[in-house]
Amino acid sequence: MRVHLHLLLLVALLPTGAMAFDLGGLDLNKLTNIVSKGKDAVTTIGEPQEIEMGSGIASTLLGAAPLVRDAALQKYVNKVGLWLALHTERPDLPWHFGVIDADTINAFAAPGGYVFVTKGLFMTFRDEAELAGVLAHEISHVLRRHHLQAIQKGAQMGLMGDIAGMVIQQKTGKDLDAFISTGMQLYSRGLDKEDEFEADRMGVVIAARSGYDPNGLKGVLLTLENMNPTDDALSLMFKTHPPPKDRLARLDSLMAGHFDGLEHQPQVAKRLLSMQQSLLHARR
């Protein structure tokens, strides 16, 4: 099982063209041939492997910022998040949602069903539909395997050193480390802008399917647009995402005519606001 995973990881990171490499006696030509049989290397990463990689990345994200110590809050975002995930093509992933203890404004997804929102972002929401909009955007990154694709693309663009390292580390059982550190870099560099736009247009649909006012995500983007972009609390998020103005413009034109009447779906303010109140009064 372990060896199987090594091979899959290795194969997924390789350029699809056949090349002659001699790395630790592995016949890479043979491996790349396996890949070329699949229509997309990402699809050769099975769901169990995707979840294992995601767990490693999620664990490292939690190493950067732990969960807010509020069980009711964490349980609440897991219910909202799972309700949304049930309205997607991957309802049976082990979905986990968490609010992490950082005042900066951001949200993250990791492969296999992990979604994080910072406390700073959570405190900007005006209702549950806004929370749902953000969670659905992050869920979409997982659905479309955006992070796995970006890691693979990075490998194709010249991170062969990392792959060689993985081959060596195979012997010590630390093969996932290289994958995780490459994955972690994505949170500083950001995904492809088109992936962000795609997550936006999928997110509003998932929120609408789940019965929420689909304009929640737009509400959050408006809040962000009205913030000072030079603020430290926003710098990483602004660096890794297209400007809110552009995201709003795209959503406006795409959504026109498709969501008529759905703005009357519930926004559900009360229970979100009470979660914020208890966070405000929490004393660490």
Added chain:
Amino acid sequence: MGRLLTGLLALALLWMPGLSIAADTGVVFIDTPLHTAPLYSARSTATVRANTQVEVISSQGLWLHVKLPPPGGHTGWVRRFDVRLAGDTASRPKSSSGLGSLFGGLFGGGSQRKTEVTATIGIRGLDTEDLKAAKPNPAELERMKKYTATRAQAEAMARRARLKSRSMDYLQATAANTHSSGGTTTKWPWQN
């Protein structure tokens, strides 16, 4: 005795970032709403006009608790980045230098030091450096998994808010976008 007390106060402040901080002043540089709580959703009771000098009572997360000048003398919360704090020499307002001056009054030292102090205790950040330095925290991951919701719990939560499922295809990207959003008419799992 006095020194001990000061030391204890400083220590207490280090341990309680974002809680009450000694008063400082600042100038609101853009019209901004005065909220009743440090939340966007909180009611706003007034608009603080640009160039109003305010007294800063405390800070919490991205917000400052401020007192307006007489005759009104109202108190309320404004977004931190709408206020240029006294001693902030940066031409463009930045949150860290702003709060730096807040702590600078307590700890003294040059402006560079103020910023450093703020970077560690002003707001709990999560930036590129934090991500780069992060080490796995498996115990925290296990904690996260404990909060996982069951399908029944998610459905009950949705019922309480009268959220009703509906089917809807993904939006297709415009011609300008090369990616497909995987629009489909398959039956969704909740459609029995």
